[in-house]
Amino acid sequence: MIAVSADLRREVEDFLYQEARLLDEGRLDDWLALFVEDLRYWVPCNEDDIDPDTHVSIVYDDRLRLEARVWRLAHSGIAYAQVPPSRLRHLITNIEVEPQESGAVLARSNFLLLEVRRNRQNLYGGSQEHHLRREDDGWKIALKKVNILTNDLAIDNLTFLV
Amino acid sequence: MYAPPSTFDPNELVRDDRLHRRIYTDPAVFEAELQRIHYRTWVYLAHESEIPNAGDFKCVYIGRQPLLVCRDKEGGVHVVFNRCTHRAATVCQTRQGHARMFTCAYHGWTFNLKGELVGVPWRDGYDSSYFHPEELGLVHIPRVDTYRGFIFGKLSLGGPSLAEHLAPARQFMDEILDCAPGGDFYLRSGTQFSGYDGNWKIQVENQVDGYHAAFLHRSLFLVRQRRGGAKASSGGQAADAPGYALGNGHACLDRRPAVGDVWFNWMMKQPYGPAFHAELCERYGAERARETMLRAPDAAINLTIYPNLHFFGVQVRVIRPIAVNRTEVTAQPIFWGKAPKEVNAMRLRVHEEFYGPAGFASPDDMEVFNQVTDGLQCEAVEWLLLNRGLHRERVENGVPVSTNSDETPLRGQYAEWKRLMLAEDGGDGATNGALKAARGSRGARR
Numbered sequence: 001m002i003a004v005s006a007d008l009r010r011e012v013e014d015f016l017y018q019e020a021r022l023l024d025e026g027r028l029d030d031w032l033a034l035f036v037e038d039l040r041y042w043v044p045c046n047e048d049d050i051d052p053d054t055h056v057s058i059v060y061d062d063r064l065r066l067e068a069r070v071w072r073l074a075h076s077g078i079a080y081a082q083v084p085p086s087r088l089r090h091l092i093t094n095i096e097v098e099p100q101e102s103g104a105v106l107a108r109s110n111f112l113l114l115e116v117r118r119n120r121q122n123l124y125g126g127s128q129e130h131h132l133r134r135e136d137d138g139w140k141i142a143l144k145k146v147n148i149l150t151n152d153l154a155i156d157n158l159t160f161l162v
Numbered sequence: 163m164y165a166p167p168s169t170f171d172p173n174e175l176v177r178d179d180r181l182h183r184r185i186y187t188d189p190a191v192f193e194a195e196l197q198r199i200h201y202r203t204w205v206y207l208a209h210e211s212e213i214p215n216a217g218d219f220k221c222v223y224i225g226r227q228p229l230l231v232c233r234d235k236e237g238g239v240h241v242v243f244n245r246c247t248h249r250a251a252t253v254c255q256t257r258q259g260h261a262r263m264f265t266c267a268y269h270g271w272t273f274n275l276k277g278e279l280v281g282v283p284w285r286d287g288y289d290s291s292y293f294h295p296e297e298l299g300l301v302h303i304p305r306v307d308t309y310r311g312f313i314f315g316k317l318s319l320g321g322p323s324l325a326e327h328l329a330p331a332r333q334f335m336d337e338i339l340d341c342a343p344g345g346d347f348y349l350r351s352g353t354q355f356s357g358y359d360g361n362w363k364i365q366v367e368n369q370v371d372g373y374h375a376a377f378l379h380r381s382l383f384l385v386r387q388r389r390g391g392a393k394a395s396s397g398g399q400a401a402d403a404p405g406y407a408l409g410n411g412h413a414c415l416d417r418r419p420a421v422g423d424v425w426f427n428w429m430m431k432q433p434y435g436p437a438f439h440a441e442l443c444e445r446y447g448a449e450r451a452r453e454t455m456l457r458a459p460d461a462a463i464n465l466t467i468y469p470n471l472h473f474f475g476v477q478v479r480v481i482r483p484i485a486v487n488r489t490e491v492t493a494q495p496i497f498w499g500k501a502p503k504e505v506n507a508m509r510l511r512v513h514e515e516f517y518g519p520a521g522f523a524s525p526d527d528m529e530v531f532n533q534v535t536d537g538l539q540c541e542a543v544e545w546l547l548l549n550r551g552l553h554r555e556r557v558e559n560g561v562p563v564s565t566n567s568d569e570t571p572l573r574g575q576y577a578e579w580k581r582l583m584l585a586e587d588g589g590d591g592a593t594n595g596a597l598k599a600a601r602g603s604r605g606a607r608r
Binding site for chain 2: 059091
């Protein structure tokens with residue numbers, strides 16, 4: 001295990017908070033810009049550790065799919081499950097920063113997501129993994145994996161970005 | 163406290179050209195539907211491929227009633243009520259898994275994979291003059307039958323066989339399942355769960371409503387058009403594709419005449435496409451190979467087996483009524499046994515784009531179901547229209563058919579709804595499915 005410096009921890013924490021704020025403020029194009037080119041945005045289904053090629057996911061986006069998702073939500077105006085859009089607030093806690101041999105960083109954290117839509121507040125929680133790579137203009141997300149605690153229960157609407 | 167009207171006349175609420183709002187909002191109607199439809203007719207439960215080995219089990223529901231589907235050591239499939247015969251606790255708490263036996267947490271009664279009672283702690287508290295463990299096994303539901311591995315159950319004894327029930331839909335069901343090379347398929351690729359705060363019939367209508375897609379799902383079709391798919395204005399289907407009211411409530415949109423070659427061409431551009439195509443040509447001939455490639459991402463048949471099973475895209479969908487205003491929907495992608503793993507992975511990716519709680523289309527349906535449910539509260543506006551295409555609907559070989567944007571399939575569903583709701587004995591001698599089931603079992607003998 002590679003020791004994590006206070007500076008790196010602070011950098012990664014800031015990055016996670018900034019990412020959450022972009023989602024909460026609905027700045028989806030800016031959020032998309034946080035990802036590397038060959039990105040993966042993944043919300044497993046039924047359990048956290050599945051093989052996405054043999055088990056269905058809730059979301060398993062490559063760049064093409066995620067760009068389409070962001071276009072649909074932010075620009076189509078007709079993604080009806082988000083008309084009007086959910087109001088979101090992400091709380092990110094229990095952050096653990098694990099530097100990798102490659103220079104990449106794995107950040108594990110827990111989240112609580114408050115979502116308000118259709119006169120109701122919904123709570124989602126769970127753990128998440130950010131696999132971060134340092135590129136010329138700073139940290140980028142190679143993989144964001146969101147393990148929602150209720151991924152084996154009925155979820156009525158998860159069309160917003162978690 | 164307000165008490166809902168306790169009586170209703172199905173003939174009043176369901177007309178040939180319109181539906182009354184109460185069938186979606188009245189708890190009394192919902193309770194009657196449970197008794198007269200879901201607890202009486204054939205209902206889909208699970209697929210045999212989900213429980214391939216001895217000891218494999220799956221917990222399912224018919225309406226609110228918990229059932230346990232399990233495979234015994236001889237390979238037999240049993241469907242029992244998930245309810246201890248002693249003091250009623252459910253004996254299995256895991257949705258799906260593997261067990262040697264089922265032990266009730268409450269007092270330790272143990273049942274084997276056939277449901278037989280094989281263990282009773284502190285047995286000396288029971289005397290053989292009144293205690294007959296051989297009669298206290300988990301209670302089997304009255305009827306179980308399968309078709310191509312699809313396990314159906316029936317909570318009443320009488321009525322048609324499963325084969326009779328499925329007959330009007332069987333050809334389309336076969337055509338969907340035969341998209342798999344060699345007809346070899348299985349359901350072990352996970353289950354997406356979603357739901358909405360509305361009546362179950364709204365989903366059952368929607369899945370054979372060919373009118374809405376071009377409008378409600380336009381954003382998905384625009385996404386597909388941008389990457390070279392069909393024109394979004396087609397709504398995934400041309401107006402001349404047929405929609406059928408098959409009979410027994412089953413209904414079908416056959417989108418195959420409308421989808422063209424788009425998916426075939428797309429498949430051939432995938433890294434695994436040409437090799438898969440060549441292999442299919444060798445095994446099954448060029449014509450079959452072409453059909454298989456074309457249908458790999460989408461069977462292009464929407465088929466509802468009334469009341470709770472639906473085939474759509476690559477998936478098996480199950481609709482579970484929970485309350486008059488609450489419904490849960492599951493989707494399981496069908497995997498092909500004789501296909502490269504890349505093809506099955508592709509089926510997952512295409513499925514995820516459309517369906518599930520974060521898909522580009524299904525959640526928009528659910529959103530509208532919620533909107534419909536809100537709108538239905540307007541008591542002064544009593545009727546929902548069911549008349550689209552009445553002037554051009556025709557009958558072919560005894561089956562009502564029209565263009566798939568017409569409401570012919572929905573009219574077929576409501577003809578069956580009315581038949582089941584009106585039949586005092588359901589046409590099968592069972593006035594109360596649940597009661598009949600209990601009486602018919604050995605365990606409930608006095």
